Structures are given as structure tokens and as C-alpha cells.
Amino acid sequence: MPRPRFEKLDKDKQSRILEAAAKEFSANGFENASLNQILDAAGISKGAAYYYFDDKADLYTTTLLHYMNEILNEIAFDVNHFTKENFWQEVAALYKQQFKLYFDRPWVFGIAKAGGPISMEMIENEPYASVWQSAQVLLIQLFQRGRELNVIRDDLPEDLLQSLLVSVDMAHDRWLFAHWAEFSAPDIDQAAQSIANLLERLLKPV
Numbered sequence: 001m002p003r004p005r006f007e008k009l010d011k012d013k014q015s016r017i018l019e020a021a022a023k024e025f026s027a028n029g030f031e032n033a034s035l036n037q038i039l040d041a042a043g044i045s046k047g048a049a050y051y052y053f054d055d056k057a058d059l060y061t062t063t064l065l066h067y068m069n070e071i072l073n074e075i076a077f078d079v080n081h082f083t084k085e086n087f088w089q090e091v092a093a094l095y096k097q098q099f100k101l102y103f104d105r106p107w108v109f110g111i112a113k114a115g116g117p118i119s120m121e122m123i124e125n126e127p128y129a130s131v132w133q134s135a136q137v138l139l140i141q142l143f144q145r146g147r148e149l150n151v152i153r154d155d156l157p158e159d160l161l162q163s164l165l166v167s168v169d170m171a172h173d174r175w176l177f178a179h180w181a182e183f184s185a186p187d188i189d190q191a192a193q194s195i196a197n198l199l200e201r202l203l204k205p206v
Helices: 004-008 011-032 035-042 046-052 056-074 087-104 106-113 128-148 158-182 185-203
Strands: none
Touching: 004 046, 011 035, 011 056, 011 106, 035 046, 035 056, 056 087, 056 106, 056 128, 087 106, 087 128, 087 185, 106 158, 128 158, 158 185
């Protein structure tokens, strides 16, 4: 985690450092990313950097956590607006909203595939655990609303269906990571519709 001096910086300077880091990690991967390039782009000296972060790994994990929180805060929805008639189209719209954020700022998406030092042990502990859990909670909220509306099957145990939902979502993200550079804006919309269609076919009542 960043050192206290980083937390005391004004928000604009924090954002400048983290955006520079995300762009460099996204473009070159964690191993090949240049700390000097990040510092030059952010307009800070190498000496100052060690007042803020322990090392490159610390900068990477801080950057990833920042953008994960940002995306979660920007994607908001009220499940009460979901009806039996519009449920799956609303799911597609949520994915489009998420992917549009990535398309406008591809480094936000790229930081997650940069190959940094994120382990299962880190994800299971704070501060990362809360962020990962929050992301899963959004999917579970959708699932529970779908069950209320009878647009999600009830012939399988609820915890199994929830696990399938989360697993498909994560698998789709991995596929999207691998092909992101190939996509245009219309491709992104199609990807959002495709994942919604896939979930509907998997989860709809039989």
C-alpha cells in the first residue's frame, strides 16, 4: 500500500501519478514497465517516488486498486428498475456502460492485464478483499432480482447458479482482455450484448 505521504497529496497529483502508471503498465506489462517513464509522465522525481511507494509492485497494486474502486463507483444501478420484460436488456446495458468506460480510457482495462503481483492471497485480504467482494455483490444483486422476476431458473441450487454467473463473467473478462486491442466501439457494444445473451441462455428458466 502507498505510504502516508501519497495519501496526503492533493487529488489531482495523485490522479496524475496513477494515470501515468496505468498507461505505462497497460502498454508494456508489469515486468517491462519503466518506473522512470512513469515518473517523467507524472512530473515527479525518482527520489520523490520513494516517499510515496515502496517499489514498482507497490505502485502497481495501488494503481489497480484505485481504478477498480473508480469503476465500481461509476457503475451504479437500481435493481428495482429491472422488470421481467427488460431484465436482460438492462443487463446488456450495464455491460455496455462498463465497457464504454474501458473504451474511453483503455489504460483502466489494461492495468488489470499487465501481469502485476496480484495473488489469491492478496485478494483474500484487505484492502483488496473488499473491492473484489463489492464486484461480486453487484452480480449477486442482479441474480437475486432475476430470481424474484422468474427470469432466472430455479431447478439448480442458488449457490451453484451464482457461481456459474460469476465464473462466466470472469471468463468473458479474460477473453476480452486478450482481444481488447482488436475492438472498435461497435465491437464493444456487441461484446456487451453477447455476454448478456450468454448469461440469459445459461440462466433462464427451462
